[in-house]
Amino acid sequence: MHVPPFSLNKQLSEIGPQLEEALLRVLRSGHYIGGSEVEHFEKGFAESVGVPFAVSCNSGTDALIIALRALDIGPGDEVITCSFSFFATAEAITLVGAKPVFVEVDPHNYLIDIQKIESAITPSTKALLPVHLFGCPVNMDELMKLAHKNNLKVIEDCAQASGTKWNGDFVGSFGDVGCFSFFPTKNLGASGDGGAVTTKNKMLSIRMRQLAVHGMPKRYVHTEIGYNSRLDAIQASILNVKLPLLEGWIERRKSIASKYRELLKDVKEIQLPMSDLKDHSWNQFVIRIKSLDKDFDSSEQKEYFHQEHTKQQIESISKRDWLQNNLTEKGISTIIYYPIPIHLQPAYKCLGYTVGQLPQTEKLSKEVLSLPIFPEITIDEQQYVVSSIKDIFKNSKYP
Numbered sequence: 176m177h178v179p180p181f182s183l184n185k186q187l188s189e190i191g192p193q194l195e196e197a198l199l200r201v202l203r204s205g206h207y208i209g210g211s212e213v214e215h216f217e218k219g220f221a222e223s224v225g226v227p228f229a230v231s232c233n234s235g236t237d238a239l240i241i242a243l244r245a246l247d248i249g250p251g252d253e254v255i256t257c258s259f260s261f262f263a264t265a266e267a268i269t270l271v272g273a274k275p276v277f278v279e280v281d282p283h284n285y286l287i288d289i290q291k292i293e294s295a296i297t298p299s300t301k302a303l304l305p306v307h308l309f310g311c312p313v314n315m316d317e318l319m320k321l322a323h324k325n326n327l328k329v330i331e332d333c334a335q336a337s338g339t340k341w342n343g344d345f346v347g348s349f350g351d352v353g354c355f356s357f358f359p360t361k362n363l364g365a366s367g368d369g370g371a372v373t374t375k376n377k378m379l380s381i382r383m384r385q386l387a388v389h390g391m392p393k394r395y396v397h398t399e400i401g402y403n404s405r406l407d408a409i410q411a412s413i414l415n416v417k418l419p420l421l422e423g424w425i426e427r428r429k430s431i432a433s434k435y436r437e438l439l440k441d442v443k444e445i446q447l448p449m450s451d452l453k454d455h456s457w458n459q460f461v462i463r464i465k466s467l468d469k470d471f472d473s474s475e476q477k478e479y480f481h482q483e484h485t486k487q488q489i490e491s492i493s494k495r496d497w498l499q500n501n502l503t504e505k506g507i508s509t510i511i512y513y514p515i516p517i518h519l520q521p522a523y524k525c526l527g528y529t530v531g532q533l534p535q536t537e538k539l540s541k542e543v544l545s546l547p548i549f550p551e552i553t554i555d556e557q558q559y560v561v562s563s564i565k566d567i568f569k570n571s572k573y574p
């Protein structure tokens with residue numbers, strides 16, 4: 176059996192005709208930039224998040240950049256976020272000229288450790304940028320309290336968390352701006368790149384709309400340097416078909432996650448993701464494989480960060496990698512989100528972080544493994560993933 180980490184095949188066979196019709200409608204309309212599909216999507220998406228304004232743009236990365244710019248964050252400013260995320264979270268901060276400051280994650284839910292934020296605040300701190308990683312919502316009650324107390328802006332990175340709630344409200348409705356991605360593997364995926372920002376603040380929504388179109392409030396009047404960052408009408412038409420299905424897909428992700436949990440509960444070698452959150456939308460189901468001390472203290476590990484390194488070198492160092500290789504041999508594709516934390520990426524050598532500075536984050540990077548999860552995965556496929564994991568721990572030997 177082959178189990179992919181993510182697959183659109185079944186989704187396409189379920190909604191293929193609607194998607195094709197939407198594509199043809201746009202193609203024949205001749206309205207490829209802006210227009211009714213885009214307007215319809217923005218309205219529907221804002222409603223789905225529970226805010227009055229959504230502005231679409233070209234990607235989740237652009238959504239973050241546009242949000243930061245609209246909040247006047249730039250050179251000299253610091254933005255607190257976490258290093259255990261996709262690179263774009265920090266990249267956007269750097270691209271507007273500000274400095275990302277990384278706070279340790281909570282090893283139980285893999286999210287920014289709210290208790291550790293306050294000690295990272297300096298007179299230059301302008302904003303907090305929490306990431307609802309893997310579809311798990313950050314505790315926005317606590318985070319917003321902290322932000323208000325310290326007079327900080329809040330930009331939510333909701334790229335992996337479309338349709339996720341925290342305490343009854345949707346993520347993207349708490350902070351000053353919510354930033355979403357419609358990259359195909361996200362909870363709500365387009366057939367290409369796409370993104371959106373959400374806000375309750377009308378002035379902010381106007382500024383973001385202008386920034387996304389060359390800083391142009393009026394045709395050919397440019398009041399600031401902006402971007403060419405629009406959602407194509409074609410992508411909007413795809414998203415218009417998919418948005419009403421999001422809630423059902425998330426319900427399926429939730430039941431897939433609880434099935435994994437049930438099937439894996441006796442496997443002592445792995446640690447399951449935190450379970451007490453009914454609102455986790457499970458964009459990823461990320462387990463941990465406890466590393467051995469020898470995986471950790473090796474000077475080899477210290478050397479590979481900040482250097483050009485081969486895939487082989489990375490793979491030579493942990494039990495997690497051993498499990499992943501064995502699963503690959505059995506036809507099961509898993510993914511490591513993310514093997515190198517952002518603060519240790521070669522591109523961020525300039526920030527001066529060193530190995531050991533964010534130990535929880537670094538440990539997670541060596542231990543996490545994302546099992547195949549998408550709304551259409553079958554119970555047979557899940558059972559095969561789990562029996563393969565059990566079989567590997569029982570019958571293969573870790574070197």
Ligand SMILES: *Cc1c(COP(=O)(O)O)cnc(C)c1O
Pocket residue numbers: 233234235236237260261263264306308332334335355356357358368369370
């Ligand atoms: C995917 C992702 C982004 C960037 O979104 P794109 O649409 O790929 O630009 C940003 N942050 C996180 C956490 C992501 O997972």
